[in-house]
Amino acid sequence: xxxxxESGGGLVQAGGSLRLSCAASGRSLSNYAMGWFRQAPGKxxxxxxxxxxxxxxxADADSMKGRFxxxxxxxxxxxxxQMNSLKSEDTAVxxxxxxxxxxxxxxxSSISAYDYWGQGxxxxxxx
Numbered sequence: 590x591x592x593x594x595e596s597g598g599g600l601v602q603a604g605g606s607l608r609l610s611c612a613a614s615g616r617s618l619s620n621y622a623m624g625w626f627r628q629a630p631g632k633x634x635x636x637x638x639x640x641x642x643x644x645x646x647x648a649d650a651d652s653m654k655g656r657f658x659x660x661x662x663x664x665x666x667x668x669x670x671q672m673n674s675l676k677s678e679d680t681a682v683x684x685x686x687x688x689x690x691x692x693x694x695x696x697x698s699s700i701s702a703y704d705y706w707g708q709g710x711x712x713x714x715x716x
Contacts, residue, residue, distance in 0.1 A: 591616045591705040593685045598710035601675055605714075609670040611685030611707060619643075619663040621705075622690035622697055625670045627681035628709075634684070638670060639696040646694040653679075677716040682709040 597609040624639040638659035639648045647659055658671040686703035
């Protein structure tokens with residue numbers, strides 16, 4: 590069992606930056622591919638970014654490419670999402686997720702690929 594806890598969310602003005610963190614307990618995250626998703630009010634949960642077990646491979650949603658960066662520190666059992674140039678449409682609850690991964694460079698953009706989820710954290714971007 591993996592417990593994931595997100596932190597770093599909050600209120601920021603458009604154009605600003607935030608860094609979300611996802612800390613894990615219970616298991617080493619080095620065995621998991623990780624992802625960030627988000628869900629805005631009245632919308633479906635959508636893929637944001639993903640990173641492989643080693644951090645050597647990443648994937649980003651097209652709408653966030655160049656603005657959001659996913660990274661991980663396996664020694665700290667933590668995954669990060671650096672969000673720059675934030676827009677009002679980035680307002681959502683952001684979720685961290687872990688997928689059991691046997692392949693070292695696997696990344697996953699599908700919700701169904703993930704086995705464990707954090708409780709989510711609110712990010713609000715004011716215009």
